[in-house]
Amino acid sequence: MRRKSVALVMAAATVLSLMAGSGVTALADEETVELTMWGGWAGDQIGQLEKQLEGFNNSQDKIHVTYMAQDSMEQKLLTAIASDEVPDIVLWDRFNTSVYAPKGALMALDDYVEKDSIDLDQFYEPAVDELRSGDNLYGIPLTVDTRIIFYNKDLLEEAGVDPVSITDWNSLEEAAVKLTKWDGNVLEQSGFSMKDVGLFNNWIAQAGGQMIDDTTNPPTTAFNSEAGLTVLEYWNKLLNEDKVYQLGFEDGLGGDGFKAGKVAMTFNGPWVLEQYKEAGLNFGVIGQPKGPSGDMHAMMGGFGLAIPNKAKHADEAWEFIKWWTTQPENGVEFCKISGNMPANKAAAEDPYFADDDVFEVFTEAYTYAGIRSKVLGYSDVEGLALIPQLQKYVAGEISAEEALANAQSQGDSILAEAAQQ
Template identity: 35%
Template structure:
């Protein structure tokens, strides 16, 4: 009973991908197809500030072309605001939505099924990067279109790297470790620059792929990370922190704005996404030093390689990104669809959005355009796109990531977890993986039965 209660608490504290309502999301109630005004909402955490200006620029252009005023409003609590709109509160007509949460809101009946509009306008969904599009698909029905492809990886201070004698951006685990060691700086026993931010347990899924492993078994009901690949990831991270000493958790306690540790060069290598870093670093770094984005390097390292899994042989990473969707509470559903169509399905407007934002578009025609390789930061991600994966669309996975993977890896790496009864690093890593596996499988089983 105690174990069951613990699982219920974890699920309650996390956004769990389980059905809570009507998932059919019809397209009835289009209302006036030629409104005077449309309202667009997005989460201000990601689409406020400098990023918000990108959205404002696009909707301004649509207003000029269509004659329909589009008002963009960044929301500090988009989730609750949208749920309030479904109960009769103020509602947007269109939302910019974090794609990995889409299935939850489809199942809760909050998003409009776009199949009717897609068929009427002859839109070919195969023209889009399928991993990104599929995050907004449930039971073969489409509930949104990907606004961008956001890759997670590292922002690298190239100036510091060059000063350390490294002229090439790291492409493998071995090269990344060498770069982190070379750029770590001490004055006496005091760290003044960390070679790399290692407080990144959320990158486990990405690293697992680059180690040649996978997160879930083929049945999508149990986890597969308690494996040689999982061990390789945790041992690699443990060594960087405790033996190479490229990072001290107490070293950088501030983040954001001008005090961001990558901006102030307290970190030489910072884990972040292409979206999160692009406009932010442009604003706060300017030309103070040279920097560039790289996807997660290929693994495993030579130390953990095998004959069947050679060093640096695996690509991988986490695909993030946002999409455009129409809430069921929208008064002007068809007009909102027309805005999506203008923004996402029109090639010229997709090119325009890519030029304005510096982000990777989801339309394959544009991804494969040679001009994309001339865009700094974006160009390094193009070859990795076929390998990076979105989060699994499995009930309970969100809780597994936030409450199990991130929590327990952090305990292992920084809080002395799993030391008792385990006198070697190998034993501690194995104990952590065993604990993670058991708890994660309990959560997935519980979520599947709800």
């Protein structure tokens, strides 16, 4: 029996040697590794992602990636990790890194980056920073986005407003007043949309303030300040003195008065470009206005690609991540498909962006954009403490001082509790 086994082994080795010499690869090498990517993108975005994945899948025959949309993806990921049934890749909202990386949701990628000598300077620095937690990197930046001012060219021309003149809060206010139309007590055209109080974090940075003081232990809120009051006083002037907007005005316009042609100027991001083009809008864009002290600021968001903890095909997932994020042409191609701008700076310098008046303004904004705070509990500070108080303020239910003080009290409690976890 022993001699027979040895003979079989030698025969098998000879066959494999002949296969290799003839250019025939062993069956194990021919097998394609199937990867699954999870993400929260749904609707039309699924088709956009599938088209990009098709480009990767067709570029080689070793790895095949399939996208699966997930509701509440981050929470589902923790459950999947506990049951050892994780996807191989996640399309990751970078803002969630500081919350979920400490919970063990993601694999640190530092060893991969070092092994392949990946130059992280090829990406926008704030996007890389947002994917760090502690001393580790948990993803590679994929897209960047921010908000700038969209304006209706026809409405500005009709009102005699030159968009180039809109450079700061004062000139923005002057333009908004000229662009607003009332018929008695009925607002017919708003000069500037003020529906989103969640943009307070952007406004306060332009006023020279900040949302969080992370030099304290535990961190504390910092928006109940002179800068915070300056923002709310400016809002009050626009809403209640200049009357350039009315709360609820866009509710009957599909939620987007600019798209309906009834709002002359609004803050928005690159994700609406295709929608506005399809709506036939004649629009242009300008960068963020400077605040009272000359500060210019934008808030950068966007996604990265990450590998979940306990992923079974981490090496293959890393190859896919490199293909999409470190080869500029692939970032450009995805923008052509989806309108999402690449986090790779070389991709963003492609003529597709540099020669486009709209993309050029977005690209410039990324040079002065920052990210939201990474301290634990920050998202709840905004969502549970601050925004509800700001909504009461703009509705006239409480004063600016009350809104900020109430939010400070609740926010500090949230941060203190988060620091103990």
